[in-house]
Amino acid sequence: MIDETKPLFTQIAEKVEDSILNGTLPELSRAPSTNELASFYSINPATAAKGINRLVDKGVLEKRRGIGMFVTEGARALLINEHRTTFSENFISPLLGEANRLGLGSEDVIALIEERSRELHLTTALDPTAAKG
Structure with a gap:
């Protein structure tokens, strides 16, 4: 999992997002806890918590006191829209810019x-x- 170019907490958030996008972590299902993620990836629980909190702030996960983290309803659609926007900005816009320069x-x-x-x-x-x- 380790990508030296990205902070670990970002990688944790991305792994959870990928699981939501590919359906292995469905909406309304229980998400892995920070301790489970820390243990699985052999990282500090505070680092895992930072990644999870990013997803909570984004509205993808919600904390349910006493029972854990859960994927929110609509999380997959939210992530698809976010990734679509990022894809457009990072790939489509430069593609169209180059096409314009070439007269296509x-x-x-x-x-x-x-x-x-x-x-x-x-x-x-x-x-x-x-x-x-």
Whole structure:
């Protein structure tokens, strides 16, 4: 799990987010406690708590006194929207900027994405017939 470029508490928060996004930690289910995370990843409980508290502040987890942490209703949608925005800012905006510099229109960019997708044997929402071929 250790990525030297990111603080451990950020990595903890991301691991929990990934579990919510991929469905292994469903909404309204009990989330791992700070002590469980600290033990599993062999880190200080305060570090795990900092990561968990980020998710509480974000509205993804909620503390239920005496029974633990739980994934909030709507947490997955919240995370999907957040990640979609980040994806757009980090990848789509630079892609469109470069396309503009090259004089490519949106149809050209879509065609390039579809071409690359076929080359990589990926199915995309842009080409729903690709899965049938």
